[in-house]
Amino acid sequence: xxxxxxxxxxxxxxxxxxxxxxxxxxxxxxxxxxxxxxxxxxxxxxxxxxxxxxxxxxxxxxxxxxxxxxxxxxxxxxxxxxxxxxxxxxxxxxxxxxxxxxxxxxxxxxxxxxxxxxxxxxxxxxxxxxxxxxxxxxxxxxxxxxxxxxxxxxxxxxxxxxxxxxxxxxxxxxxxxxxxxxxxxxxxxxxxxxxxxxxxxxxxxxxxxxxxxxxxxxxxxxxxxxxxxxxxxxxxxxxxxxxxxxxxxxxxxxxxxxxxxxxxxxxxxxxxxxxxxxxxxxxxxxxxxxxxxxxxxxxxxxxxxxxxxxxxxxxxxxxxxxxxxxxxxxxxxxxxxxxx
Amino acid sequence: xxxxxxxxxxxxxxxxxxxxxxxxxxxxxxxxxxxxxxxxxxxxxxxxxxxxxxxxxxxxxxxxxxxxxxxxxxxxxxxxxxxxxxxxxxxxxxxxxxxxxxxxxxxxxxxxxxxxxxxxxxxxxxxxxxxxxxxxxxxxxxxxxxxxxxxxxxxxxxxxxxxxxxxxxxxxxxxxxxxxxxxxxxxxxxxxxxxxxxxxxxxxxxxxxxxxxxxxxxxxxxxxxxxxxxxxxxxxxxxxxxxxxxxxxxxxxxxxxxxxxxxxxxxxxxxxxxxxxxxxxxxxxxxxxxxxxxxxxxxxxxxxxxxxxxxxxxxxxxxxxxxxxxxxxxxxxxxxxxxxxxxxxxxxxxxxxxxxxxxxxxxxxxxxxxxxxxxxxxxxxxxxxxxxxxxxxxxxxxxxxxxxxxxxxxxxxxxxxxxxxxxxxxxxxxxxxxxxxxxxxxxxxxxxxxxxxxxxxxxxxxxxxxxxxxxxxxxxxxxxxxxxxxxxxxxxxxxxxxx
Numbered sequence: 041x042x043x044x045x046x047x048x049x050x051x052x053x054x055x056x057x058x059x060x061x062x063x064x065x066x067x068x069x070x071x072x073x074x075x076x077x078x079x080x081x082x083x084x085x086x087x088x089x090x091x092x093x094x095x096x097x098x099x100x101x102x103x104x105x106x107x108x109x110x111x112x113x114x115x116x117x118x119x120x121x122x123x124x125x126x127x128x129x130x131x132x133x134x135x136x137x138x139x140x141x142x143x144x145x146x147x148x149x150x151x152x153x154x155x156x157x158x159x160x161x162x163x164x165x166x167x168x169x170x171x172x173x174x175x176x177x178x179x180x181x182x183x184x185x186x187x188x189x190x191x192x193x194x195x196x197x198x199x200x201x202x203x204x205x206x207x208x209x210x211x212x213x214x215x216x217x218x219x220x221x222x223x224x225x226x227x228x229x230x231x232x233x234x235x236x237x238x239x240x241x242x243x244x245x246x247x248x249x250x251x252x253x254x255x256x257x258x259x260x261x262x263x264x265x266x267x268x269x270x271x272x273x274x275x276x277x278x279x280x281x282x283x284x285x286x287x288x289x290x291x292x293x294x295x296x297x298x299x300x301x302x303x304x305x306x307x308x309x310x311x312x313x314x315x316x317x318x319x320x321x322x323x324x325x326x327x328x329x330x331x332x333x334x335x336x337x338x339x340x341x342x343x344x345x346x347x348x349x350x351x352x353x354x355x356x357x358x359x360x361x362x363x364x365x366x367x368x369x370x371x372x373x374x375x376x377x378x379x380x
Numbered sequence: 381x382x383x384x385x386x387x388x389x390x391x392x393x394x395x396x397x398x399x400x401x402x403x404x405x406x407x408x409x410x411x412x413x414x415x416x417x418x419x420x421x422x423x424x425x426x427x428x429x430x431x432x433x434x435x436x437x438x439x440x441x442x443x444x445x446x447x448x449x450x451x452x453x454x455x456x457x458x459x460x461x462x463x464x465x466x467x468x469x470x471x472x473x474x475x476x477x478x479x480x481x482x483x484x485x486x487x488x489x490x491x492x493x494x495x496x497x498x499x500x501x502x503x504x505x506x507x508x509x510x511x512x513x514x515x516x517x518x519x520x521x522x523x524x525x526x527x528x529x530x531x532x533x534x535x536x537x538x539x540x541x542x543x544x545x546x547x548x549x550x551x552x553x554x555x556x557x558x559x560x561x562x563x564x565x566x567x568x569x570x571x572x573x574x575x576x577x578x579x580x581x582x583x584x585x586x587x588x589x590x591x592x593x594x595x596x597x598x599x600x601x602x603x604x605x606x607x608x609x610x611x612x613x614x615x616x617x618x619x620x621x622x623x624x625x626x627x628x629x630x631x632x633x634x635x636x637x638x639x640x641x642x643x644x645x646x647x648x649x650x651x652x653x654x655x656x657x658x659x660x661x662x663x664x665x666x667x668x669x670x671x672x673x674x675x676x677x678x679x680x681x682x683x684x685x686x687x688x689x690x691x692x693x694x695x696x697x698x699x700x701x702x703x704x705x706x707x708x709x710x711x712x713x714x715x716x717x718x719x720x721x722x723x724x725x726x727x728x729x730x731x732x733x734x735x736x737x738x739x740x741x742x743x744x745x746x747x748x749x750x751x752x753x754x755x756x757x758x759x760x761x762x763x764x765x766x767x768x769x770x771x772x773x774x775x776x777x778x779x780x781x782x783x784x785x786x787x788x789x790x791x792x793x794x795x796x797x798x799x800x801x802x803x804x805x806x807x808x809x810x811x812x813x814x815x816x817x818x819x820x821x822x823x824x825x826x827x828x829x830x831x832x833x834x835x836x837x838x839x840x841x842x843x844x845x846x847x848x849x850x851x852x853x854x855x856x857x858x859x860x861x862x863x864x865x866x867x868x869x870x871x872x873x874x875x876x877x878x879x
Contacts, residue, residue: 092423093713098720105430117423118791122579123561123568130575158566205839211565233838234564236831239713243650243706249520250839262705262720265728342723378565 079319080113085142089128089151091121094238095259099304100145102339103174103330110326110333121237124154124210133162138309140319148173149302152362153212156369157377166310170358171320172327173305176351177256179215179273180286181206181222184246185266192271192292195252199228206254207244210234211376214300214365215254218273218289220372225295232376256302257283258349273300278348298368303351305358328352386506386743389736393743396439397751400744403443404752410444411451412463414588414785418448419710426718434722435737441718442741443748445711446498446694449654450752453490453687458483458766459605459778461592465583466654466690468820469534469662471591473675473682479606480678481613483764488625488757489683495753496633497640497688498695502745504644505695509738512696513703515648518852521836525847526856527646528829531659531821533864537666537675538818549814553822556581563831564838576794583655585786585795586823589802590809590816592782596775597807605774606767614768622760628680635681636688639665643689647696650708654690655824661689667863670874695745702730702738 086104090096097117104115120128125146132144148170155164162168181192189195198204208216216232223230233250235241238259245253246266253260253267260267261282269286277288289297306327313320330336331352340347353361369376393400410416422429422441429437452467457474470490477486505512519527535550559570560580571577599605606614629636639661646657665685666675675682697708698715705726707713719726730738766774786799806816840846848854 091713092419092710093707093716098717101717101721114427120790123566126566127575127578134575154566203841231838231841233835235835236563239706240650243516243700243704244520246704246706247517247520262726266704343720344723344725376565378562378567 079316079322080111080141082141083113084108084111084115085136086115086117087128087132087136087142087144088117088119089121089125089132089144089146090119091237092117092119095256096145096147096304098343099175099345102343103145103336105339106333106336107326107330109335110329111322124158124212125151126154126158126160129155129168130161132307133167133309136309138312138315140308140312140316140323142309142312143323144168144307145304146307147177147302147304148358148362149177149214149300149365150210150212152365153214153217153369153376154210156366157212157373164362165359168307168309169313169355170303170305170307170362171324171355172331173303173351173353173358173361174331175258175304175349176353177258177302177304177349178278179213179218179254179300179302180257180260180269180283181215181219181252181254181271182245182260182267182269182286183252184248185268187248187251187268189251189270190268192287192289195270196222196226196228196293198251199223199226199230203229203231204252205231205233205250206252207235207241207250208232208254209238209241210236212369213254214302215256215273216376217368217372218297218300219254220375221297221300222289222293222295225297226293258345261344261346273297275299279346282346300368301361303353303358303361305353324355385735385739389740390743390746392435392736393439393740393747396436396744397747399436399440400443400748400751401755403440404447404748404755407444407447408451408454408752408756411448412454414455414461414463414584414592414782416785416788417464417584417711418445419714420789421448422711422714426714429718430721434719434724435740437718437722438715438737438741439744441711441715442698442744443751445715446691446745446748447752449498449691449694450491450494450687450756452690453494453683454487454763455592457486457490457683458763459592459774460595461778461782462587464654464690465587465824466658466693467686468587468591468655468817468824469658469686470683472662472686472817473678473680476676476678477680477683478678478764478767479610481606481610481617481767482621482678483614483767484617484621484760485625485628485680486678486683487760487764488622489629489680490687491753491756491760492626492629493636493639493684493687494691495749496629496636497643497684498691499746499749500637501640501644501692501695502742502749504641505699506739506742506746509699509703509742512644512648512699515645516650516700516704516706519649520850521832521839522847522850522853523856524649524832525829525836526853526860527649527660528656528825528832529860530663530863531656531825532829533860534659534663535818535821537663538815538821542813545812545814546818549809549816549818550822553819554826555822556586556819557823557826558830560827563827563834574794576790576792576798580827581823582790582795582798583824584789585799586802586820588782588786589799589804590806590820590823592778593799593803594806594810594816596778597803598810599771599778600775603770603772604768605771611768614764617761617764619761621764622757625680625760626757629684632680632684635665636684639685640688640692643692643694644696646689647693647708648699649696650700650704650706653697653709654693656828657689657693658686659821659825661685664863667867670870672867691749695742698741701726702741703727
């Protein structure tokens with residue numbers, strides 16, 4: 041035994057050790073590389089540019105309850121309300137990690153109007169893009185169940201005699217633009233009163249503080265027992281049974297007001313796409329799979345939202361709808377901002 | 381509601397005592413740590429509440445919610461650090477009681493006020509739900525402006541000791557409260573370009589800075605936070621002090637009840653909250669007291685009123701959610717997410733389709749208050765010993781814990797710096813005789829009153845007379861004037877009688 045040890049010099053021992061370490065390093069390389077490429081490698085983070093408990097929050101949670109199974113990681117939520125959504129986007133673009141583990145879930149309609157009117161410190165689509173929208177929601181006007189205005193015509197007629205007040209979650213909102221466009225087309229005097237959130241805006245109309253509420257259709261169904269739909273800003277009313285067959289605004293007045301919709305959508309920083317294209321591909325693929333999964337439909341319907349609103353749109357379609365809404369916002373900018 | 385249904389929901393709540401015990405324990409701890417309010421804790425625990433049966437999930441959330449209101453009073457009394465905005469008014473008399481060596485009595489008063497106030501208002505809410513829901517239909521922006529004025533007049537009470545300094549502190553607070561984007565057009569004001577200030581001054585860092593950090597800076601000047609006589613009294617404290625606290629509370633049952641009702645009514649208004657309720661309750665309690673001059677010196681009434689009111693808010697704030705489907709506050713909004721996730725309808729349909737869940741919210745509260753009363757009261761003797769810890773240990777601990785608390789709600793490092801800035805402001809205010817509560821009232825109520833005022837003005841097309849056109853508003857104006865004038869009239873009457 042001693043002979044064996046005597047033949048092993050210090051130099052040969054070092055050489056052997058180096059060789060073993062080298063082999064071990066080489067052997068573990070593919071494993072480590074594979075581990076580095078695994079995506080997602082940690083929890084996904086979702087930034088919500090509005091408060092907790094709102095329609096966007098609920099829709100995001102319904103979607104991620106299924107998406108989490110496809111990605112194999114859980115989703116954590118952070119809320120950044122303020123300045124009509126601007127705070128959430130600024131933080132998402134400038135302060136949150138851009139490694140594809142952080143996404144934003146917002147509403148293209150209101151938030152692109154905000155972008156077009158508030159001059160925030162980020163650029164679309166240079167700093168972020170929407171890569172998948174999961175529903176289409178139409179703007180509507182409704183009143184409390186016991187309101188004296190039972191038709192949109194009656195409300196407009198009243199607007200010709202006095203100023204009619206509308207609650208809205210925020211001035212930069214498609215339904216707010218709808219109210220302004222209707223006022224312009226009919227000569228009625230309408231005033232928008234922002235309440236800083238959808239729940240507060242709906243409460244104001246239900247409890248009679250204002251004459252009517254301008255909001256989205258799907259989030260109004262929760263209150264279907266307490267409200268009466270008067271009109272829809274769309275080509276056609278996709279939910280006639282649930283809205284008391286409310287007419288579209290163009291059918292009621294012969295106007296040509298374009299459809300005013302919101303699309304709840306997933307957004308990602310452009311920098312993250314550039315740096316991790318393979319991760320972005322995984323997100324795009326799984327988001328589509330999630331939308332098509334029957335389990336997702338079940339989640340949506342469990343939350344009492346009709347499946348008719350669900351509609352998938354990819355990056356190109358999202359960008360197009362964002363640009364369309366920006367163009368319309370520019371037209372009414374002076375009415376929804378403090379700057380004339 | 382039938383007797384059978386009531387008995388059924390009550391039995392169901394009692395059978396979940398183990399869950400209520402767990403939730404109330406978490407709630408008390410969470411409420412006692414500044415920055416960790418009910419709503420962000422419930423968000424963290426959402427995976428649990430979404431996974432279990434909706435009745436169980438609601439029981440857990442409701443029990444945790446009411447317990448946080450109670451927990452907020454603990455640091456407010458022991459360390460002059462309100463755990464939540466709703467406990468800010470508790471510091472006014474709670475901390476002076478602790479300094480006098482009466483921490484045990486103050487804590488008992490806080491817990492008794494919270495549990496009895498919460499219990500009574502839960503029972504009232506259970507039987508008068510449809511009527512209380514009507515409050516939301518009658519109190520709008522105009523009326524809310526007047527209710528806010530009830531709270532803001534507390535600045536005048538503080539100013540009574542040194543009018544100029546009190547008013548300067550209040551107006552400084554209102555000015556700071558105006559920072560952030562405006563409520564109509566979202567135009568940034570006074571944000572100095574900081575994005576973190578666009579949504580206004582966050583309450584938690586302001587609370588922590590003005591109270592915790594400034595108090596820590598003052599505390600470090602002495603070895604003990606107690607007065608000499610207070611320390612001697614604390615060292616001799618036994619269970620007798622707990623019993624004295626119970627006696628103090630039981631002899632003021634009527635005060636607990638009516639201040640709790642203030643909380644219940646204010647809580648039933650969507651958007652109002654525990655902060656305004658506790659300030660209004662404290663102000664009203666002082667206004668109708670035979671010894672208003674003793675408020676602020678450390679008396680049980682000054683602890684019972686805000687604590688009872690902020691627990692009354694707990695019952696009230698869930699009424700708009702259940703009856704109209706509109707969450708009254710951020711915690712109710714998170715509860716709404718859970719209810720929607722489980723497909724539970726809200727509004728009138730809830731009472732038809734699942735009345736057990738609707739009424740169960742209030743029976744859960746009743747059971748929670750009973751559970752809390754028996755679990756927390758025996759602990760007061762040990763909790764109150766915190767005041768005996770040397771400031772050498774206490775001060776760095778307070779600063780570290782509260783800075784984490786400042787960071788927690790929004791996860792911005794900026795908020796830690798903001799807490800430090802408010803700490804320096806609070807320290808200067810304390811050293812120069814300006815009341816930090818005056819500043820805080822402005823910071824909390826300023827944005828709220830501005831929001832309601834601007835809405836009322838926009839609805840009325842800029843017509844100021846709108847504030848005098850609503851019958852409910854006019855009654856509130858009369859009550860406000862009466863509550864301001866009554867103490868002077870009563871005082872003259874008493875003096876005249878004595879002469």
